[in-house]
Amino acid sequence: MTVTLAIVGLLIFLSAILSHTLASIKDKVDVNVYFVTTAPESEIVAFQRRLAEIPEVERVTYTSREEALQAFRERHKEDQLTLQALEELGDNPLGASLSIKAEDPSDYASIVEFLTNEPPTAVDGATLIERVNYFQNKVVIDRLTQAIDATERAGALIVLLFALASTVIAFATVRLAIYTARDEIAIMRLMGASNTFIRGPFVVAGIIAGVLAAFIVLALFYPVAFYASSATAAWLGGFNLFNYYTNHFALFFVILVGAGFLLGGIASYFAVRRYLRI
Amino acid sequence: MILFDRVTKHYKDGTPALDDVSLTINPKEFVSIVGHSGAGKTTLLKMLLAEERPTEGLVFFEEVNVHDIPANLLHHYRRKLGTVFQDFRLIPNRTAYENISFAMEAIGKGDDEIASDVPYILDLVDLGDKAQHFPHQLSGGEQQRVAIGRAIINQPDVIVADEPTGNLDPVNTFEVIEILKKINELGTTVIITTHNKGVVDAMGKRVITMEKGRVVRDDPRGHYIL
Numbered sequence: 124m125t126v127t128l129a130i131v132g133l134l135i136f137l138s139a140i141l142s143h144t145l146a147s148i149k150d151k152v153d154v155n156v157y158f159v160t161t162a163p164e165s166e167i168v169a170f171q172r173r174l175a176e177i178p179e180v181e182r183v184t185y186t187s188r189e190e191a192l193q194a195f196r197e198r199h200k201e202d203q204l205t206l207q208a209l210e211e212l213g214d215n216p217l218g219a220s221l222s223i224k225a226e227d228p229s230d231y232a233s234i235v236e237f238l239t240n241e242p243p244t245a246v247d248g249a250t251l252i253e254r255v256n257y258f259q260n261k262v263v264i265d266r267l268t269q270a271i272d273a274t275e276r277a278g279a280l281i282v283l284l285f286a287l288a289s290t291v292i293a294f295a296t297v298r299l300a301i302y303t304a305r306d307e308i309a310i311m312r313l314m315g316a317s318n319t320f321i322r323g324p325f326v327v328a329g330i331i332a333g334v335l336a337a338f339i340v341l342a343l344f345y346p347v348a349f350y351a352s353s354a355t356a357a358w359l360g361g362f363n364l365f366n367y368y369t370n371h372f373a374l375f376f377v378i379l380v381g382a383g384f385l386l387g388g389i390a391s392y393f394a395v396r397r398y399l400r401i
Numbered sequence: 402m403i404l405f406d407r408v409t410k411h412y413k414d415g416t417p418a419l420d421d422v423s424l425t426i427n428p429k430e431f432v433s434i435v436g437h438s439g440a441g442k443t444t445l446l447k448m449l450l451a452e453e454r455p456t457e458g459l460v461f462f463e464e465v466n467v468h469d470i471p472a473n474l475l476h477h478y479r480r481k482l483g484t485v486f487q488d489f490r491l492i493p494n495r496t497a498y499e500n501i502s503f504a505m506e507a508i509g510k511g512d513d514e515i516a517s518d519v520p521y522i523l524d525l526v527d528l529g530d531k532a533q534h535f536p537h538q539l540s541g542g543e544q545q546r547v548a549i550g551r552a553i554i555n556q557p558d559v560i561v562a563d564e565p566t567g568n569l570d571p572v573n574t575f576e577v578i579e580i581l582k583k584i585n586e587l588g589t590t591v592i593i594t595t596h597n598k599g600v601v602d603a604m605g606k607r608v609i610t611m612e613k614g615r616v617v618r619d620d621p622r623g624h625y626i627l
Contacts, residue, residue, distance in 0.1 A: 315480035
């Protein structure tokens with residue numbers, strides 16, 4: 124039971140790490156709209172406002188031509204040749220861009236559709252958009268969406284499998300307890316003890332075992348999370364296991380004690396019904 | 402009144418345990434059932450305790466067909482019967498007192514009643530001074546007396562004793578039978594199975610003789626004849 128609940132607890136950690144990682148990855152994915160160099164800033168800002176009104180869009184960041192140039196210089200400051208070429212060009216060759224962040228990676232398709240169907244146009248009707256890098260990102264975004272879905276489904280499956288396994292374990296434990304006490308049970312039956320009187324103690328014992336196991340797991344996670352957090356902080360991209368545990372202790376407590384209570388109670392109830400012929 | 406009406410029992414492997422047994426036991430009777438091992442004595446008692454179902458025939462206890470009682474009400478029926486076994490079946494990690502009080506707890510009696518009734522019963526079976534002894538600290542006869550105390554504590558209508566003296570020496574046998582007689586005189590039906598010729602002959606009460614699953618003799622003032 125302790126092991127089972129430890130697995131449940133680890134699954135909470137895993138899902139937290141996973142969602143943290145996914146969130147940070149999602150955060151990095153965006154769609155950039157590059158405008159032609161002649162696009163007037165007012166048009167771009169107006170378009171930015173229109174984009175921001177779409178419900179799927181979380182935020183739109185505007186990068187002006189000068190900022191783009193600065194970023195380019197910064198990026199290539201070691202590369203004299205490129206910088207020289209830039210100097211020789213004289214004019215700023217870079218266009219302004221809008222970086223669009225969606226609420227959910229799957230929303231990018233509809234946002235890009237909007238961009239394709241209602242592109243901002245200049246007075247003469249020519250499009251102001253030079254290119255949208257969505258189609259380069261599309262593969263990455265699609266894969267990520269798939270990966271997130273698959274991970275969520277796999278997580279649910281793992282939880283289900285472990286719940287099943289732990290029920291079977293609890294089942295076997297109660298069966299053993301019933302077997303050990305079979306003489307006593309036979310005596311109680313002959314003395315006319317009611318079914319609840321005979322079954323009750325096993326169910327209560329199952330519940331106590333489940334809740335005790337939950338407390339053991341809660342206590343064990345404290346040092347484990349402490350040492351694990353320092354070892355994995357870098358690897359998990361700033362996600363601190365120990366802080367997460369202490370901040371979400373109430374969540375862990377409710378889930379683990381509740382799971383222990385239910386698992387112990389339900390498993391022993393069914394085991395008693397199954398193996399205790401009265 | 403207990404009525405066995407043409408009861409036949411075949412076990413799964415086909416061996417007949419009871420063959421067309423009909424008999425009536427009236428309230429306050431003291432009945433000894435005798436016969437060789439395998440004659441069907443224990444099976445007959447198991448029918449009455451609703452532990453086994455007859456293949457054919459009916460078993461009645463006070464107008465109720467014992468095997469029609471639904472499983473969730475069976476414990477109410479079993480409270481009318483007190484059981485005693487050859488191997489005592491005491492709970493080893495409970496004292497004599499606790500073994501008897503356990504029977505009262507099992508049917509939901511309150512603490513006050515337990516505290517007043519158990520010492521009385523312990524005195525009745527002559528174990529007042531050994532209340533705090535565990536079964537392994539008691540002799541066979543004393544253990545059987547605890548078992549009898551446990552069987553009668555809830556004032557059953559019938560005491561069913563399956564070879565209660567089978568594991569006991571003559572002195573203890575005599576004591577156990579004396580207690581059973583005393584219980585019978587107080588108005589409880591007693592049904593015992595036994596191998597002990599001395600017990601049956603000394604009693605001078607009704608004797609039912611069984612052989613190969615059949616009742617071959619039923620004497621109101623019988624002797625042990627095989």
